[in-house]
Amino acid sequence: MKTDPLLQVERLCVDYPGRRRQRFRAVDSVDLTVAPGETLGVVGESGSGKSTIAKAILGIAPVTAGTVRFEGSELDPRRVRRRKPITDIQVVFQDPVSSLDPTKTVGYTVAEPLVARLRRERGGTGDVRRQVAEMLDRVGLPENAASRYPAQFSGGQRQRIAIARAFIVRPRLVVCDEAVSALDLSVQAQILNLLTDVQRELGVSYLFISHDLSVIEHVSDRVLVLYRGRVMETGSAASVVQSPQHPYTRVLLAAAPVHDPLRQRQRRELRASYRIEPRGAAPLGDSCPFAHRCRFAVDRCFQERPVLRPTGVDGAVACHRYGELPPDAEDDIPRESRSTTTEGSK
Amino acid sequence: MTTLPEPAPRPAANAANTGLVRSVLRSPRGAIVVAFLVVLILACALAPLIAPYDPLAQHLSAVRSGPSGGYWLGTDSLGRDLLSRLLHGGRSSLLGVLEAVVTLLIVALPTGLLAGYLGGTFDRIAMRVAEVVMSVPVVIILLAVLSIFNHSMTSAMIAFGVLGSSGLMRVIRGAALTAREELYVTAAELMGLSRLQVVVRHVLPRCRGAIIIQASLFAAVTLGVQTGLTFLSLGPPPPAATWGGMVADAASVFNQDAWMLVPPGATIALTVLAFGLLGDVVRDVSAEKYAAAPASRRKRRTGTPETAGRPEPATDMLLSVRDLSVATDGERPLTLLDAVGFDIAAGETVGLVGESGSGKTMTARAVIGLLPGNCQITSGRVVFDGSPVQDLDQRAFRKLRGRRIAMISQEPMAALDPSFRIGSLVAEVVRAVDGIKGKAAHARAIELLRMVEIPDPEAVARRFPHQISGGMAQRVAIAMAIAGRPELLIADEPTTALDVTVQAEILDLLRSLQQQNNMAILLVTHDWGVVADVCTKVVVMYAGQVVETAPAGAVFDRPAHPYTRALLLSSPENTHIGERIQAIPGSVPTPQRWPAGCRFASRCDLAQPGCTEGAIPVKDISEGRLSRCLRVDTLLGGEARR
Amino acid sequence: MLKLLAHRVALSIPLVLLVSVVVFALESLVPGDPARTILGENATPEGIAALHQQMGLDQPWLERYWHWLSGLFHGDLGASLFTGDAVTSELNARLGVTVSLVLCCVLVSAVAGTALGMFSAIRGGPAARVVDVLSLTGLALPNFWVAIVLVALFAVKIRLFPATGYVPLAESPGHWLRSLVLPVIALSLFGVTAVAKQARDATLEVQDTDYIRVLRGNGVAESRIVLKHMLRNAAIPVVTVLGVVAVSMLSGTVFVEGVFVLPGLGSLATQATTDHDLPVILGIGVYFTVVVIILNLLVDLAYGMLNPKVRAS
């Protein structure tokens, strides 16, 4: 039962001007799709191109090649203002300080995209105030929030304001760029819950970017693992996190510490087993971008760029040695017995 | 104009606009400065009506009389009333300032905003032109203009405004450039607003402060130049009253009468000062305005915290903190740490866990004697290796630092002085802790870099901090910290800014260094995974207090405080796929709003009336486990599961 | 680094062109007859005609400009309308005075300003407030007024320094210095306070950085932290201000040299303006421009040396 994707990105390349007149390829031939109502998680370390992909989809990155289709129609990747249904794609950023104009009230901030759209469509602007109030209430802000300034709110509340601003125009797709990364654990939990609730109610799709695997695993239906601008592995969240196929995904998982000293000790051993003598990173080209850090690298990995190969139902892996690698020794202890804390919950 | 048709947001936006003016007037300095300028401008504008005499009338009976009832500020050598001349002279000076400032704004505002916001070719050209104009010897142009236009002050002031605009343009461009980087400007673009709309609504308001500051500073400078030119009698020709001319008149007779220098000198100085201060006030006010929430500074009542548990510092510990309280200085001190206590044994790794603002960093900085300038220890004891250190002055503390207690901080890049090479930074610490210099210090620095597993340490030593990666920078910071073979390392969120893979390497490095040197670590973190990875013991903080102390193995299985349990549960990692996360409702109270009883009470699912009555004592549950909860038995008994 | 220098030098050409074109263009725009303005109300027609010829007013301004410009490339800036002497020789004779004055002022501003600013930032408390008040006064008092007061106090009342005049360095270094003390004080007051303000802000900022905290936390002595790390990092913004201050002090010579009767470019500029002696003003413009460029170059060099990010690239 395959539905038509809401968002379809094909062979996307983004180059930034780099040092000494060279261009630096931040995103290298990335394909991705997001189905209606689905959450695609994008994970990778800093500099892997996560935010650049988001910007390219939003139309504010210097796209060199590739196409971005939304509901089947191609978007001009470089000009936001040329796009027709601009408000169908919205965004929530990481930094709760910078993402709100400090000189505008919360009411103004939340109303602005709605008013802008209504004006463009030359419709009436009748019940903007009511809609703003409803939206603020929906994201859990106090009634009087509309007349106050962003500085009077905490980081978590600011993120709620940003979410209200994104959702007031009923978008089809919301790009969340590290939307919970700057928040404390307890606040992060509240915001994640809010995002999943709103998604359930309104049926939007998320492109959810994070460096935190546990967050990605929690919110995503499917996951895309990115390294140096290239897709290393995709698949359902469960399969990627439970049985990672790509060596890089495995390293990433092994490095993320778990909340249990016993299991963490095993994970540490696992991560030690992946460790190799550091080699300098080769320039990106006709090689596996991970080759200099990969314990399984063979000569071919330095000479030929691996292509994405389908794994099972919906996954794909870009590794020459896919299929030859030993299974991941991780997770000997079943998930369910992680800790009594979780067991006793509910 | 681009205003929203919807009436609701409008008044609020206006409130933001008037807000700046109102806050300037509300600050005492601002009120005085503005009042002075208003009075001065009115007095000069109305000079023909209010001046006591004709500025040119010579009263030969009262030549060079000092201040008197008839001539409040005295008279000059021709017997002209100084006050009247000041008032009349001010007209041309202030008018000149006005002309220059208006010209400045007309030229600089649009170019600066556009250059900053649009960037590209326009920006490049504008910046080049500005750079050239900035180097023009302004006075010479002014002199040329005065010479050509036959001493017309207006043309000189307009020329001055044009030439000065490159400075303001650069400032506005800078502000606009910063504003353009702000995410809310990106968000506005994504709404499909036009460029003009974005500039007017979101970029310009951010630049307003900078514009006012620069314009008032420019006014101050202009006044100096304008009076200087009239001093050289290059302005209105002599009998006319000008401030500079009055100084020149006084100069010719200062041997006989020094007083005449005072009225014009003081007037010029005060006016320049007023313009300059106006800029300062606006800067301070706009810095405050959007910075922090207006905290209700009502005095908070804290029940005198009972020092239950073990009030005496443990003597067999490497570090023992008891009852440590830290507060801000000032009239209304604000308690930031409230009776914090914990122990660290030699070679042990203790995790200090808690959410933002719980006081982790403050605790760490108190231990190493580096509290922020406005904070101080108000009570309690910090005992290091048997001797109290909380009262040591900086000089005495320095003997401990580096050799016995060392530190690394959160932002590895920010922790390295950007002006020095890596090698010389490490050698600097080596010099301090080992007393060796030159080649020997450098050799030891290289050895240290090798110890923190930096490949090719000689090459890295020659680089500057901005030339290395974050993970590498943190290794360098660790090398600096272990230079003196410390017994205790204070690490404030050493891996928070790093990628997980790099974090894992740094944690491995810390662990191996610790085992080699039997070094204890106080590890500040908010990440339970890091705790599970390296810590032997955990100290959980909430709102300035320690709420739980436990061995790392036990805390995950059986947290002994409702906050610890709730915090663990709010991690997505401890949530089953497809279920909602069990988030803690509400938020951490700020120090201004700490309640009297249990600080977690409003968010606690075990709370009962007794919890809010008074300060909660720390309870010793079993060996090594402490909890600040009245219902810890219920919690551990397991009846009160959610 | 080399690129930086090339950039500066490249900038200087449009700069000189800009200044001179503006002056020539303005002159041509002025309504009325400049010669009449110069000679005053009761000028004879013959006098005016003679001046016309001397100024080349019978030619269009572009041509005159071209003439002046080609002269410039041969080191010829024309002759003074008043004295008839070659402008270059007149200016060369006076250049030394102004350059000595400005260089001394820059030096004093840099040293005294940085010391005061850092002292205020590190000490804090009442000492800082005294420095703050002093710098406000220094910023506010006009330099020509300070000059007169200084002369009144130190030269006339207690006769500590010569009131006026200048002794070339080559003649007698001691007297040279004595003749410059009062002018330098008057002129650098603004510079000292501007630099102090910047040094104070920069030091406060540096003081609160992680790297200073880490150096302290790892046992580095306070004196080394202040003299090496704080000074070095605070110096970067200070150098930038110093460039601006130096240029403004060059302008200040116009107001101050007259008071001390120093035979420099500034006092000549005033005289030339009163006399409407455009060739001299233009000449001084060229000289000042060159000095400004050299000052900016020095600032760039210092900045590049202090800031490793510039140095490394």
Ligand SMILES: Nc1ncnc2c1ncn2[C@@H]1O[C@H](COP(=O)(O)OP(=O)(O)OP(=O)(O)O)[C@@H](O)[C@H]1O
């Ligand atoms: N210089 C200061 N003056 C006044 N209050 C301060 C100062 N520094 C910190 N605070 C306040 O002290 C409290 C404790 O701050 P601290 O930095 O120790 O928290 P933290 O647990 O380290 O938080 P984070 O996880 O954000 O680093 C906070 O409420 C903070 O706002």
Ligand code: SF4
């Ligand atoms: S292609 Fe080779 S180097 Fe790349 S991940 Fe696979 S095994 Fe490793």
Ligand code: SF4
């Ligand atoms: S004392 Fe009461 S409110 Fe506080 S944590 Fe324990 S049960 Fe909850």
Ligand SMILES: [Mg+2]
């Ligand atoms: Mg902290």
